[in-house]
Every structure is written in structure tokens, then in C-alpha cells.
Amino acid sequence: MIDLPEGFIYGGDYNPEQWLDEPGIIEKDIELMKKAGVNCVTLGVFSWAALERYEGHYSFDWLDKIIHTLYDNGIYTVLATPSGAKPVWLAKKYPQTLRVEKNGVRENYRGRHNHCMQSKIYRQKVGKIVTRLAERFGSDPAVILWHISNEFGGECYCDTCATAFREWLKKRYGTIERLNHEWWTAFWSHSFTSFDQIDPPYENGEYSIMGLLLDWRRFTTWSTLDYMKSEIDIIRKYSPDKPVTTNFMGCYDGLDYAELNEPLDVISFDSYPTWGNDSEPLWHTAAAASFDYAQMRGYRKQQPFLLMENTPCQTNWKAVNKLKRPGLQIMAGLQAVACGSDSVQYFQWRKSRGSMEQYHGAVVDHSGRDDTRVFKEVARLGEILESLKEIKGTSSFAKTAVIYDTQVRWAIDGMVGFRKYDMRYLENCQRWYRALLRYGIEADVVSTKDDLSDYSLVIAPMLYMTDDALNDKIRAFVKNGGVFAATHLTGYVNENTLNYLGGFPGELTDVFGIRNDETDALYPNDKNDLDISGRKYPIGGICELLTLAGAEELGTYDSDFYAGTPAFTVNSFGKGRAYYIAAELDDDGAQKVISSMFEKEKIKLSPLPEGIERHVRSGEDVDYVFYFNYSSGRRLVDDQTVEPMSVRIVRRKADGSVSLLF
Amino acid sequence: MIDLPEGFIYGGDYNPEQWLDEPGIIEKDIELMKKAGVNCVTLGVFSWAALERYEGHYSFDWLDKIIHTLYDNGIYTVLATPSGAKPVWLAKKYPQTLRVEKNGVRENYRGRHNHCMQSKIYRQKVGKIVTRLAERFGSDPAVILWHISNEFGGECYCDTCATAFREWLKKRYGTIERLNHEWWTAFWSHSFTSFDQIDPPYENGEYSIMGLLLDWRRFTTWSTLDYMKSEIDIIRKYSPDKPVTTNFMGCYDGLDYAELNEPLDVISFDSYPTWGNDSEPLWHTAAAASFDYAQMRGYRKQQPFLLMENTPCQTNWKAVNKLKRPGLQIMAGLQAVACGSDSVQYFQWRKSRGSMEQYHGAVVDHSGRDDTRVFKEVARLGEILESLKEIKGTSSFAKTAVIYDTQVRWAIDGMVGFRKYDMRYLENCQRWYRALLRYGIEADVVSTKDDLSDYSLVIAPMLYMTDDALNDKIRAFVKNGGVFAATHLTGYVNENTLNYLGGFPGELTDVFGIRNDETDALYPNDKNDLDISGRKYPIGGICELLTLAGAEELGTYDSDFYAGTPAFTVNSFGKGRAYYIAAELDDDGAQKVISSMFEKEKIKLSPLPEGIERHVRSGEDVDYVFYFNYSSGRRLVDDQTVEPMSVRIVRRKADGSVSLLF
Amino acid sequence: MIDLPEGFIYGGDYNPEQWLDEPGIIEKDIELMKKAGVNCVTLGVFSWAALERYEGHYSFDWLDKIIHTLYDNGIYTVLATPSGAKPVWLAKKYPQTLRVEKNGVRENYRGRHNHCMQSKIYRQKVGKIVTRLAERFGSDPAVILWHISNEFGGECYCDTCATAFREWLKKRYGTIERLNHEWWTAFWSHSFTSFDQIDPPYENGEYSIMGLLLDWRRFTTWSTLDYMKSEIDIIRKYSPDKPVTTNFMGCYDGLDYAELNEPLDVISFDSYPTWGNDSEPLWHTAAAASFDYAQMRGYRKQQPFLLMENTPCQTNWKAVNKLKRPGLQIMAGLQAVACGSDSVQYFQWRKSRGSMEQYHGAVVDHSGRDDTRVFKEVARLGEILESLKEIKGTSSFAKTAVIYDTQVRWAIDGMVGFRKYDMRYLENCQRWYRALLRYGIEADVVSTKDDLSDYSLVIAPMLYMTDDALNDKIRAFVKNGGVFAATHLTGYVNENTLNYLGGFPGELTDVFGIRNDETDALYPNDKNDLDISGRKYPIGGICELLTLAGAEELGTYDSDFYAGTPAFTVNSFGKGRAYYIAAELDDDGAQKVISSMFEKEKIKLSPLPEGIERHVRSGEDVDYVFYFNYSSGRRLVDDQTVEPMSVRIVRRKADGSVSLLF
Numbered sequence A, B, C: 001m002i003d004l005p006e007g008f009i010y011g012g013d014y015n016p017e018q019w020l021d022e023p024g025i026i027e028k029d030i031e032l033m034k035k036a037g038v039n040c041v042t043l044g045v046f047s048w049a050a051l052e053r054y055e056g057h058y059s060f061d062w063l064d065k066i067i068h069t070l071y072d073n074g075i076y077t078v079l080a081t082p083s084g085a086k087p088v089w090l091a092k093k094y095p096q097t098l099r100v101e102k103n104g105v106r107e108n109y110r111g112r113h114n115h116c117m118q119s120k121i122y123r124q125k126v127g128k129i130v131t132r133l134a135e136r137f138g139s140d141p142a143v144i145l146w147h148i149s150n151e152f153g154g155e156c157y158c159d160t161c162a163t164a165f166r167e168w169l170k171k172r173y174g175t176i177e178r179l180n181h182e183w184w185t186a187f188w189s190h191s192f193t194s195f196d197q198i199d200p201p202y203e204n205g206e207y208s209i210m211g212l213l214l215d216w217r218r219f220t221t222w223s224t225l226d227y228m229k230s231e232i233d234i235i236r237k238y239s240p241d242k243p244v245t246t247n248f249m250g251c252y253d254g255l256d257y258a259e260l261n262e263p264l265d266v267i268s269f270d271s272y273p274t275w276g277n278d279s280e281p282l283w284h285t286a287a288a289a290s291f292d293y294a295q296m297r298g299y300r301k302q303q304p305f306l307l308m309e310n311t312p313c314q315t316n317w318k319a320v321n322k323l324k325r326p327g328l329q330i331m332a333g334l335q336a337v338a339c340g341s342d343s344v345q346y347f348q349w350r351k352s353r354g355s356m357e358q359y360h361g362a363v364v365d366h367s368g369r370d371d372t373r374v375f376k377e378v379a380r381l382g383e384i385l386e387s388l389k390e391i392k393g394t395s396s397f398a399k400t401a402v403i404y405d406t407q408v409r410w411a412i413d414g415m416v417g418f419r420k421y422d423m424r425y426l427e428n429c430q431r432w433y434r435a436l437l438r439y440g441i442e443a444d445v446v447s448t449k450d451d452l453s454d455y456s457l458v459i460a461p462m463l464y465m466t467d468d469a470l471n472d473k474i475r476a477f478v479k480n481g482g483v484f485a486a487t488h489l490t491g492y493v494n495e496n497t498l499n500y501l502g503g504f505p506g507e508l509t510d511v512f513g514i515r516n517d518e519t520d521a522l523y524p525n526d527k528n529d530l531d532i533s534g535r536k537y538p539i540g541g542i543c544e545l546l547t548l549a550g551a552e553e554l555g556t557y558d559s560d561f562y563a564g565t566p567a568f569t570v571n572s573f574g575k576g577r578a579y580y581i582a583a584e585l586d587d588d589g590a591q592k593v594i595s596s597m598f599e600k601e602k603i604k605l606s607p608l609p610e611g612i613e614r615h616v617r618s619g620e621d622v623d624y625v626f627y628f629n630y631s632s633g634r635r636l637v638d639d640q641t642v643e644p645m646s647v648r649i650v651r652r653k654a655d656g657s658v659s660l661l662f
Helices: A025-036 A061-072 A088-093 A120-137 A159-173 A176-183 A210-238 A282-299 A328-338 A373-387 A406-414 A425-438 A468-479 A506-512 A587-600 B025-036 B061-072 B088-093 B120-137 B159-173 B176-183 B210-238 B282-299 B328-338 B373-387 B406-414 B425-438 B468-479 B506-512 B587-600 C025-036 C061-072 C088-093 C120-137 C159-173 C176-183 C210-238 C282-299 C328-338 C373-387 C406-414 C425-438 C468-479 C506-512 C587-600
Strands: A009-013 A040-043 A076-080 A143-147 A268-270 A306-309 A343-346 A400-403 A443-446 A457-460 A483-487 A514-521 A528-532 A535-548 A552-557 A566-573 A576-581 A583-585 A612-619 A622-629 A635-637 A640-642 A646-653 A658-660 B009-013 B040-043 B076-080 B143-147 B268-270 B306-309 B343-346 B400-403 B443-446 B457-460 B483-487 B514-521 B528-532 B535-548 B552-557 B566-573 B576-581 B583-585 B612-619 B622-629 B635-637 B640-642 B646-653 B658-660 C009-013 C040-043 C076-080 C143-147 C268-270 C306-309 C343-346 C400-403 C443-446 C457-460 C483-487 C514-521 C528-532 C535-548 C552-557 C566-573 C576-581 C583-585 C612-619 C622-629 C635-637 C640-642 C646-653 C658-660
Touching: A009 A306, A009 A373, A025 A061, A025 A373, A040 A061, A040 A343, A061 A076, A061 A120, A120 A210, A159 A176, A159 A210, A176 A210, A210 A406, A268 A282, A282 A328, A282 A425, A282 A443, A282 A612, A328 A343, A328 A373, A328 A612, A328 A622, A328 A646, A343 A373, A373 C514, A400 A425, A406 A425, A425 A443, A425 A587, A468 A483, A468 A506, A468 A566, A468 A576, A483 A506, A483 A583, A483 A587, A506 A514, A506 A566, A506 A576, A514 A566, A514 B373, A528 A566, A528 A583, A528 A587, A535 A552, A535 A566, A535 A587, A552 A587, A566 A587, A576 A587, A583 A587, A612 A635, A622 A640, A640 A646, B009 B306, B009 B373, B025 B061, B025 B373, B040 B061, B040 B343, B061 B076, B061 B120, B120 B210, B159 B176, B159 B210, B176 B210, B210 B406, B268 B282, B282 B328, B282 B425, B282 B443, B282 B612, B328 B343, B328 B373, B328 B612, B328 B622, B328 B646, B343 B373, B400 B425, B406 B425, B425 B443, B425 B587, B457 B468, B468 B483, B468 B506, B468 B566, B468 B576, B483 B506, B483 B583, B483 B587, B506 B514, B506 B566, B506 B576, B514 B566, B514 C373, B528 B566, B528 B583, B528 B587, B535 B552, B535 B566, B535 B587, B552 B587, B566 B587, B576 B587, B583 B587, B612 B635, B622 B640, B640 B646, C009 C306, C009 C373, C025 C061, C025 C373, C040 C061, C040 C343, C061 C076, C061 C120, C120 C210, C159 C176, C159 C210, C176 C210, C210 C406, C268 C282, C282 C328, C282 C425, C282 C443, C282 C612, C328 C343, C328 C373, C328 C612, C328 C622, C328 C646, C343 C373, C400 C425, C406 C425, C425 C443, C425 C587, C457 C468, C468 C483, C468 C506, C468 C566, C468 C576, C483 C506, C483 C583, C483 C587, C506 C514, C506 C566, C506 C576, C514 C566, C528 C566, C528 C583, C528 C587, C535 C552, C535 C566, C535 C587, C552 C587, C566 C587, C576 C587, C583 C587, C612 C635, C622 C640, C640 C646
Parallel strands: A009 A040, A009 A343, A040 A076, A076 A143, A268 A306, A306 A343, A400 A443, A400 A457, A457 A483, A483 A576, B009 B040, B009 B343, B040 B076, B076 B143, B268 B306, B306 B343, B400 B443, B400 B457, B457 B483, B483 B576, C009 C040, C009 C343, C040 C076, C076 C143, C268 C306, C306 C343, C400 C443, C400 C457, C457 C483, C483 C576
Antiparallel strands: A514 A535, A528 A535, A528 A552, A535 A583, A552 A566, A566 A576, A612 A622, A622 A646, A635 A640, A646 A658, B514 B535, B528 B535, B528 B552, B535 B583, B552 B566, B566 B576, B612 B622, B622 B646, B635 B640, B646 B658, C514 C535, C528 C535, C528 C552, C535 C583, C552 C566, C566 C576, C612 C622, C622 C646, C635 C640, C646 C658
């Protein structure tokens, strides 16, 4: 948690190295920042070439001056290490710092966040500049947080990485025999006789060993973590008292954030929902954003996170980059706060004049004006945040969790079968989260590694891959009185994607009291329904054919040759209950299943009005309840009237008193 | 033809090398095989790494033991040479055995059936292990058939192959002048002055010489055949009394099976129709399967073939992998038999536990149970086949043929014009075959190289490429009283894709009595109809503008600037007649044309009820008539009532007696 | 301008090197050419391999003989240099003449017009053969025009080109600091410290610097021009009296023809409209063709151009290659003449027998007949052109221009923002041109470099990129009384794609009297309308949010949060007026805007009947008015009745007399 500034952090990425030649622009920026209520900016993200224009020639004075001019004006700095974008000279002199792509070809200098994580020379060069930065600013009161590199991501297929991968495999499996067994290489004559024979999954290489595909992605996470730690070690040495973070990217699936977050003091991330797209209602887009927030929250229970980046206006890199409609920017910022963020930060402060991201929204546009719609909304949010100060540092307490696990996603994405490469794992997880949200149930989004014991209800959509620890954890959770719900594709494989023998859901068969005999895949034009007490809920994609083995049937298939067989079941196990939904449902179906479960559990539940999202942050003896109305009509909820496209925030004291905060 | 076992071969691919570590599983398998009526399995397809784990270290004992344990339990073995999947050590030590892809880059170790067919070292290594296998099992009574490698396919662009290609061209054309003429290189300044200048059609290489594209595919067939023969030679030496086969893949267009089948004793193939897809009625899917069977039958007239692979349940590699609906698996197996197969074999017996094909259907599922729907249907088909024993070895006699020729397909696929790369050759061939099937007319599917003299009717859709031999054969066929029907795109080019000068259909102009003046291509939204006596049949894709030159007009275009001009004609030539259909029709149109032709030929014809497919196998003085009902309603045909989704088999003796077999 | 022959040039590409072995075919061709009214053919385009079969061994006699046999028969020759397609021996011996593709890999020998423009050896080899050609035919009366190479296009990424690119950049920017500023590399740490660090935009290289992408395309034009000049220099030396041309390809965007045309004496180009496609009415296709003509006309004001290629029938390289409907070929030829062409030439005379373009339409088909529909129409057009002789050499005079600029297109295509890579620049330019055509207003299509002073109205759709010279030119144009109309996306960036600070439309803000505050992007399903006096016109894609700064509002947005704000404005500036249309309109909207503008300007305007296109060529005291009716009904226009799918040509003398020419 970040203590300074007093209230919420408000500001964003500031890249003044673009404007060093333009006289007066930095003074102008500070004036505008104050106008906007900004109290903190992120500096240095892309400054390497400005800090070290020629190899070994460092110039930190300009940065120092900006940091302190800002500080003198009441604006703190989040200081980034510059490794997110390397200078040209580095790439040209040390081509081994460039990544090798999946096709085996080393890339040319380009873009950003694309260095080889295992490159010794890269670490050396980064080490030098980070050391200098940390030495110089490590105890500077103007700096309140270290921002390690930027938006980690991507893979490298170079020989150094390939060698490191083999070493990593050796550690993981010990012997080649063990690896052969877990990767099931005996089929198709693929047995390895030495670790040296194993290559990364090049584009023109092996694609049929599931364990290889999965382990490569695990290795990439390990490699990134290993690299990130090398930067953090330096920071800790020279700046032991300042917290470190790195900015995640929501549901980015290239890395397992559940592992990567480990050495961080503060979780932060960048949120870029596709607001206003034409394929879903606005509250679905909002729900996708809060799904991400719920995930960030999950990494550090009870501790606020930071919204490190969001756009004050529009993005530039999506197919269609729509303006945020009036008020939406304020709603989006407050949604982050409602979900547990202690900051609202923008990318970026002043719009780039050319090339990279020149049409990505910014607080200050090319026109430089402070009377734009965007600037005025930013300034308005600055005021609002100031008025909500007391909420800072409070926590979110959810009793419900949805399991969304990046490694499960990898396993499913690599899977060849049923609906090939089209199993929609993320979409299913989001759908169940959204269904909970519709009932106003606050849920954390957790990984399979997380502790479940604090929750009373856990929903695990498509829990395809489980290991012994997870199986045991779920078993204990239910046995001890928890309610656990799983859907189609649960319990097929162990942690290396070896199928459970003896039937699915594998080790969890007795917990659920069912057996999955066959897994049917539907074509887009195929129709079936889940029948719950005579009402029908459409099914798409996947239908599992169940045999009851102790469970009670709560719903059945409506048609096809398995009409009338169980599709929704519940099993009492220990003090708890385990629900199973054997097919892919739509939103209505998921909501119906949830209400059926709560009815069964004798908990009263009524849905929020459509378009309403509700979140609660809790301090000592006080709850802050946030209501967001994403619909175009006025809504009444919990005795509060919420206008369309607006937010209402209520303070509820332990003594029962209720007051309107905003 | 395979004598053993007594009745139909029933079984499939068995890959026990996956399970050598699991105690008791092989005993369990044998027990289950007996339960299922299995009398034969295919072993060794992917066993190389298990037979030769380290270079030169062979271990055959485990295989020997399994073969003989099976044999002791009444189960024969089809023994595969292991070259379909190479071990990692081989690829790593001898990278020249790996293929070079179209982009000129050598692939990494991966997948299967992807070795360079011209690699000397590959042939050497394969030669050694095949020799040992053949020595050891060459006269073993447990082994009834050799299965050479597996599903041949693909191309290699390595230097060795490029050199071999040039040699092959030199043999084909003799002089570079002849090649230049046939490839028509004088245009665009492309004349070669030496064979050394010719490269394979690399991705970044020559794509505009039609003869090069075509010859490259011919060469690939030659190269594969040449390789396959090298394996067969060894088998013949050490196992002279056992037949050999290799498993084809239906209409796979990478190889010309019409040439590749030459050295085989028995034709076998793998059938994977997309049962239950949502874009066609079920009987169309069935008709596509029987089109493949008719083609397999065509390679060895009157001699049964083997269905070497089909899935007992679902595939894993299609976009959507739907379960076979109840009964369909039995229908599909009996359809193969009805069309001339003496076996029903599955891929595979026991489902792989991980990685490759872990979700491809198998007789024994991951659960290991014998009370699954799939296992029970497999066992039921085992019983049925046992009851149909007498049919084994009987033949199919068709008086009608559809010409579908892989090389014609290549020529059309390479063609740049009209509807670029979208001429739908296979679809048109299947459509005419299906129209015949609809009238209950049994047709063989033959290549342009086949003898036509036994047929009375031949339909040749889109016979774009003809050579002198084919022109003469068709001319003689019609002259001698045959009825020959051709469609749009007939007779445009010679065997090297040089256009016939003097107009199309080239040398066949007088046979058809028409001249094709222009070839129009329609956009998807363009409409026209074939008008036959006032009834309209939709036309798509292509319309040829004909001038009558002796032929009689049977139908005309309904609209556009060529409305009223001939689109369907007949010409008397010698004792026969040649029909020409100048445009691409749909199913209704094709059926109407067929009924018009039969009317003209004074043969009575009535369509089968919709959804019914009928096939006949004939023994001495006895016909076995199979009726399949792919519809959802009961159907009456030939006085037989056939229930929906079921099969009825009738024995019709020469004396007129009819009895129900199934 | 070409003096010979007396009337219009009529003929096309003739490639007899294909037929040198076929006795009598050339005599036959001459006989047919005379029958068709052909007076000129283009020879030598693909003759290199025939002229220099082995390196240094030249044989020109066959060509000489053909040229003079033709000449003796009254047929002139356009003689091409053969560099458009290189012989195999050249590529094999000098691989550096082959291009390197965007992926950094040198291509194999293939196709045509694909040599490295900077290859010294290529220039040397071309130089030798062109010298010999020019020496031999440079003053030959049979040859009336030099045709340099063929359809220039494409890029090369080889090291030689990379080095030349760096040199070119050095010349353009002088210092690396200047380049860094204009490319805005300070962001993302991309500053270069030396020109040597800059690479072409390889597939796996830099894609985020807009200036780099743009300059690479400029360099490619420079490199092509530089190469073309090297050929022209030789021609000028040995054949100083004969004009030179090269054939452009309409709106091909790989090169900036506005620069490339500079050294040419005559503009010529190849026109291949997608006649008869199913996604637009026929007159739209015709309008796209005349858009191209208007562009060609723009390069040499008042001087006729040549239609160097068009197909007499169908193309072979489009997805669907439909026959030209009866009469269309004649209409298309006369449309070229109406728009300012002094020729109608075909590709090609006799259809290739194989491989390349074997199904591309030709005057003489594979059948060799002269009674085909195509041949007869070609002959008919020959007669018509003979009867229109007096029109040759007359000019087109347009008072209106549409600015379509290839470099603006590049800048927009490279842009990342709003609707990423989908801004439809060409489509918008064509739409405004079409709207003018609909009112019978003849417009030139000009580049941003062209003089505007002769026009009274200029429409500049999406004038995204402007430089000082252009800004000044527009300012002066309006100040002096011109009417200028611009649309959304105007004035965002300078010539290196640096955004104008201070708001858009940058330096033109006061000319238009508006400020663009935000740019919204719409999803396909988003709807909005432009409201002009209560009538609604649909908007798609882009909406800019304007603030009036002097301009008058003529139309507003109909919905969304900017409903009622200005979307169509006019500003008086000096003696002229500047209109601004802030959103993307459809055809109806563009027509309405044009009629509103003309009303405002007090000019009477009425649309032509739908499907009618009208063009005028003017000689001394005489106008030739062409009416084309692309509709299926009879049309009355200017007292002339025009039958469906036909042309009417009227001679209007200065004395007011009107006579029908055709």
C-alpha cells in the first residue's frame, strides 16, 4: 500500500523526454496538472535513450529537475526503470538482446518490451542504468513507488532461452523418463532420450505434445519473473524503503500473473475495456473491467491495488477506437476505486506528437487546450477523488470466488479436441462472474493456487486441469461446508495434461457424485436446452453426458439423444455441496443456475436492476457502497436512485446510519 | 484379398507401446477385444522409438510377445512398418531426414509422416528396421498383412528433392526445348536454357508456370511411390507370401492414388466423414463417404478393399468434433461393407492418455469401461459382422462410372482464371455421384487412366485436362455404344496444361458436336437457370457459351445475354451418345439431367426415397442388397421397410428367393 | 502527344515470341489485325529471353522482321524495353538482381517486374540490351513510341536498397537530430544516433514510426524513378526524337505516379475495372474507371494520354472474371476516349496458350477464329474510332478538381488510430468524384503538388497530411475566390506526419473557420446522420466534433452526445469560401452536400439521369460531348436519347450547331 499522497493517487504516465526541446511546455504541464487535481505522475517508462543517449554516457539531470519541479508543486513521482524500451544503439551493438520469434528468426530493432529475458548483456546494461537510477532517487522523498519496466509480455525462442528451457525442464522432471511419461511421448514414437533433444515449440516444430506447449508457457513466466527479480534486487539494495510494482495487463494470457506478482509490494495494472463496442451492452463491458479488478484484488487480499493506466478518452490500437461518452471516464475511474484501487492514473498526460500512440487519448490533446471535454472531465474527477479521500486504504471483502487460472487457460487453449481451439475459457469465466455481479454478489477472481478457505461459494468454470493439491483443496473446501460449482470440462487432466484414467472429473468424481461418460461438441446451428423444472435455457458448444453416482439431478437436457439425462446436479459431500453444470450456458442460464443454487442453499437473492453494478469497500465500522448505472434509464436500488450513466456513493456506518458521499 | 480371418476383419489400430509400464492393461485389452468380437489388430504403426530406442539397439521382444498373446487369443495382426513417425534421435542426428517446407526452411522435429522421401539415410535406417521386422515376422502365421508406413502425404522442398525433380523432368521431357514448349515459357521471358535452372515451386518462387506446378505434384507422387517401393521390396524379400497395403485417405489431393496404388496387394483406407455437421443433410455426408469407397473399389475392380481406420465415436482434429449419434457407428461400418470393404477397423483401440490424439475417439475410453455407449455399439457391430460372414469376399459390379481424377484436380486448382482458385472440382464430382446414388445407381469412381469399356454410362464432370490416350478412349467408348456425359470446363488443355488450339472441348469437339465459344464466370449474387422443357434449374459459378456443331439442344440458358442458347446437348456419335452440360448445376439440376439422359436412353428410372442409400455386393448366384436410412422417418424401398437411422440387408438369390439377413 | 497514326491508336500488346515456332501464325495475325482496324501494336514487353537467349548473345532479326512486316501492312509499333521480365539465366547467374522481400529473404526466380531497382548489374544488363534496341530502332519510322519496362511496382529490402535508403534519408533530413524530431523518436526511446542505425521496415522490424513507413514508400518511388531515368537516358541518346512512356496502373498505391510521371513524354496506363461485379451498380464501376482517367489527365493538363492496356473480354486474375457484356467493350473503349485518351489498346492480341495469363481475354482466342463475339466487337470499335478521327488530339477542360494524393493515402494507411487501418481514403475520394459526375461536372483528379489556380472548385476528401506549400496554396486559392471543400481527417499532420499543435485542421483552421475538438470512430452498427435543414444523411466511420470559429453552420449531427453540433460548415475567407464536412458520408450525402454548395454559390445544378455519364473533349471552336448509358433503360439527357448500354457522341460547334457523330 502506498501512503503518499494523502488521498487517492491521481495522475498518470508523463513522458516529457518528448518535449525537452519545446520551451515552456513543462511549466505549462505543471500548471495544467494542478488544474486537473493531479498529485502524482509516472516518469521514466520510456526514457532510456534520453538517460543514456550513448553507451555509458548517462544524463539524469533533466529527469532530476523535472522530478523536483513537480515535487515542489506537490506532485509525486512513480519512477520507472527504463527497460521497457531499449535504445537503438543497444540493439544494434548487442543483437543478442533482441528476441528470436517463433519462426526461429531474430527480430530487427523495433517496438518495445521485446528484449530477451535471458540475455546476459541485457541484464548487465539494464543493471547499470537501474543501479544509477536507484542510487540517485532511491531515498528521494519525491519518489513514492518504483515501476519495474513496463507491461511485461512476449516470448523469446533464441538459443539462450532454449538452453534455459532445457535446464528448467530438467529441474521440473528430474529424469527424461519422467518427462516422457508426463508428456505421453510414447505415442507417435516421440520419446526423448535426452533433455538436449527438446526444442521450444517453434512455428515449424513440435505442436502435438501438450506438456511441451504448456511447459514452454510456464518457462516463459519463470524467465520473466527471474528477469524482473534481477531488477528488483537492485532496487531493494539502493532503495530498500520504497515499494515496487509492475503494471499488469488484465487477462493477458502470455504470463501467469499468479506467479509473477510474488515479489511485488503493490499490484498495479492497466485497464483498457472496449467501451461502447457494438457487440455487447455497456454493462457487460463494465463487468469485464471489474472481472480484471477482481483478479488484481485477488493477488493481495484486503490490500488495495493501483490502476496504473487507463485512457481518459480513446485508445488508438483497437479496430475501432470510440470516444468515451460523457461521464464514462469518471464512471470508469470510480469503478476502479469501487473495486479496490487506490489510484486513477492515465496513459498518458500529453498526447504524443507523432509516430507511437499519437492518437492514443491523453489528458492534454494536440491542441494543448484545457477547455476540452476530456480535460474538464479529468479535472472533475480530480475534485471527486479529493472528496472521497476517506475511502483510500479501505478493503474489499468477498465471500465468493470465481476461479480463473491462466495455466488452465493455456491447457485448454492448447487442447486439440471437441471444439478445436475454440473452447472459450475466458468467456465462460467472465460469464459466471457477470452472473454473480447481476445479483450484486461481490466475487474475487482467484487462481487455482489461491487459498479458498475464506470463501463460502466458489465457482470454477471449465476446471480442465487439476493437480493433487487442488483436488485436495476442493475436497477439503466442500467437506468443510463450502459450496463449490463446476461446469463442463472439469477434471480431465493432471498438471501435465495427462488424462485421469477411470473417468472424469478424475479425482473429484466422488465430490460431485457424477461421472462424465462422453463429451459432445455442438455445431453453431445445433440447438439444445437445459431444462430446469420445465423452463429451458439454451446450451451452446459443449454437452457432457453424465451418469449419476450419488448426485441429485437438478436439470436435464431437453433434446437430442441424451434428452432427459442429467445436465445440472448437486451432491452433498461432507458438510458442503458440490454442483455440476455439464454444458455451456448463456447468461440467462448461468443466472438461473445461480439462483437455483442459492435457493437450494436457502439464501435469499434478488437481481439488481439491469445495467446496475454495485461494489463495496469497507473500512473500520464503515462500508462505502458504490452504485453504477450503465443503462439509459433511472434505476432504484437499495433505496438509492441512480441516474443513467452516473455513479452514487453511500457511506454506511456500523451504527446503521447512511449518508450520501457522492 | 485377405483370407484370414474367416469372416470380416474386425478390429483396429492398437498402440500398446503407450502402456508397456502399466501392469495388466494388455491382458485387460485382450479380454475386452474378445468381448467386442475383435479378430485382428494393427500393430507397430508408431512403434519405432519403442523398437529402436537408441540407434542400432533393437528390442522386438515386447512386440513379439504381444503379437503372440493376441494370436493365442484368436486375434490376428496387421503389422505396420514404423516409418510413419520417426524417433527424435534420428531427426536430431540426421537432420537431412527432416523435410524442407515450401518456404525453403527445414522443419524442426515434430509431428509425424514428415520425412524426406528422397533422403538416403532415412531409407537406410528404415531399411534396417524393416528388414529385421520382416525377417522376424515375415512368415509368422499371426501376421496376415503388412501395413507400409502410414497415411503417406506431404511434400519436401530440400535440395535432394530439387535435384531429383530435375532428373525426373529430364526423363519426362527429354530436352529443355520440349519442356519450354509444354510449359509455355516463351511468354513473360521465362524460357529455361538448362534443367538446372528449374526449382521446385517455393513459396517465394515461381507460381505462374502451370506445368511446373502440375509436374511438381506428379513428382511428389513419384517420389512417394519410389520410397514406398523401397519398403515393399524388403517385405517381398523376407515375407513373400504376405500381402502388403498402405492406408489411403479418401480424396486427399496431395498424392495421385491412381498411381500410388500400383504395387499394393490390397487397397485400404481411412474414412473420417464429418458426420452430423450442420451444413448438409446426413445422407450427403454418407454419400461423400461412399464416393470415397467407390474410388477405393475402383483401384482393384471386383476385389474387396479394407476400411483400415474409422473412429468409433468422434474425431479430435476437426473444428467441431461431434459424437456419432446412436446407431451411426454401426451404419457407417456396414456402409463400408456394403460398398466393398472386407473389414471394419477403428483408430484406435484404447484412447491415448495425453498429447497426440488424446481426444480422438477410441473403443476403450479413458475410463477403461466396457459399459460405455461406444463400447457396446462396437461389440454389437462385432456380432452383426459375424452374422454376415458369407458376404466376405463378394464383389461390387457397377455399370456406371464417375471420373474423378486427382491430376485433373491439380490442373484445375492451379488454374488462374474464371473463378480464380474456386472452381470446385471435387464438389462437382461428388454432386454427380450423389445424383446417381439418389436414383440407386451404383457407380465406380475412376481415374482418367482407368479402362472404361466395362461401363455403359460414364459421367466426367469438369474434365479440364485430357491427353491423347484419354481422348481416344472416350472417342472409342462412345463410338462403341457408350453413353458419356461431360460438363463445363471439359477439354481445355493437354496433359501439360497447354490449351487446345481450335477451340474447346479440343479433340472431343466432334464427339460432343458442340463448340465452346466463351466461358463466363458468375458472381455469388448472379443468377441464371438451365431451362429444360420449361422447367428451371439454378446455375452457379460457370456458364459456357456453346455453338451447336451437330449436337441436339436439350436445354437452354434462361437469362442474361445468352438466354436461349444451348446449355445441355446430346450428340450421336458412332453407336453411342455424348451429352454436354455447359454450366455448373446444383443437386436438383444434376438429377434432372440424369433423368433426362435415361429417358433419352429409354431406361426407366425412379429415385429412391430421400435419405435412402442402396448398395449391392454380389457373390456367385447371390446378391446382397444393403439399405441405409439416413432420414428421421420410416422408408419403404424395393418392398423393404427401413426404420430411421438403421440398415436392412437382404439376400437375393439367383432363383429369385429373397431373405432378410439383417 | 503521338502524331502517328493519323487517327486514334488502335491495337494492343502483341507477344509473337510465343509463336515463333508456329508457321503462318504471324501472317494470320496481320490479316486479322487489318480486319479489326488495328493500326499499332506494342512489341517487346516480354521479349528479353527471345532477344538474348544466352548472356551477351543477341538476336534482333526476328523482331526487326515482325516490326517491318507490320509496318509494310500499315501497322506501327510501340516498342518496349524488355526489363519488365528478366530471363532465368540472369537471375540464376546474378541473384543480386532478385528482390529481397519484406521478410528479409531474397526471392527465387519467378513472375515478372520484380528486379532490384538499385542493382548495378541489373542496370548494366538492361543498359546493354536497351542500347542495342535503341541503336537499331531509334530512328525507325515503324516505331512511334518507346514503352519503358512494364507496370513498375513493388519494393526491395536488400542491403543495397537499405544503404540507398539511408543515403536518401541523409539528403532529406540533413542531420539525425532533424530526423529524430520529424519521426518523433524521442517517445518509446527510439532516438537514432546515426543514419546507419535505420533499417527498412522489415516484416520483423520497426512498424511504429510513421515517418519511417512513409519515407520508405517515398524512397521506393525515388528508387523506381531513378531506375526508370537510367533507361530513358539511353533512349534519349539513341532515339532523341521519339517520345517515351511507361504504363501506369490506375490507383496502384505502391508508387507515387505524381512524381514518377515527371520524365515521361506521354502518359499511358492500364485500365481493368471490375465490370459486372455484384457489389455495385455498373455506373459506379464506370465512375471508378473515369476516376482513373481523370487522374491520368491530371498529369499533363490539356494533353491526351493513352489507354495502353485493357481487356477485350475478361481478366484472369480477379476472384471472379466475368465476360464483358455485349457492347461494354465498345463503351469502355469510348469512355477512355471521352476522358481524354488518344488510344484504345488491348492486352493482348492473341491469347497465350499456357501458363501465364492463359485465360486473360485477348482479341484472338485459343480457337483462332474471327467470328467470335469478342473479335467482332473489336472490329466494330475499329470502325467507330476511324469515324471519330477528328476528335484525336483534342483536350478536356475541367474547372473542378478532386484531390487524391498517393502520399496522403500512405500516411492514412500507416496511421494507427480511430478506425485502425480502415479509414477508406480512396473510397472517399472516389465517392466525391462520383457525386460530381452524377451532376455532370467534369473533374480532374489531382495531387497535392498540382497547381489549383485554374479550378474554381476543389474538393479534398480526408486531406490528412499537408505541408506549408499546400497550406499556402489552399489559403491563396480560397483568398482569390476559389471554393474549397474538405472533409473529416483534414489537416492533422505535416509532411512527416507530425501532428499540428494547437488543434486541427492545423494551419487551415482560419480558412475553414472551425476547430476539430475530438474525432469519434463509429462501429459498423453505430448510426448517426447529418441533418441538413431537417433531411437526414447517414454517417459512417468517423465523426469529428467541431467548434465554430467563424464558420457558418450548414448541417448538424442528428444524434449521440454531439447531436445538434455542427457537421457541415462554410466559411468566407478572402473572396472565396471554404466548406467543411466533418463526417464520412455515403453517396446521397455527398450529392446533397454538393448541391447545397452550388446553391450557396448560386450556380444551378441538376443531376444527370441515373446511370448516365457525360464527358466533353474540346477542340478549337468545337466540343465533342459523349453520353454513356450504363442503365438498363432508355435515357433522355441534353435533348439526346441514349439507348441502354450504349454511347452517343455529339459535335457541338461554337456557332451553336449540333450534329450527331455516333
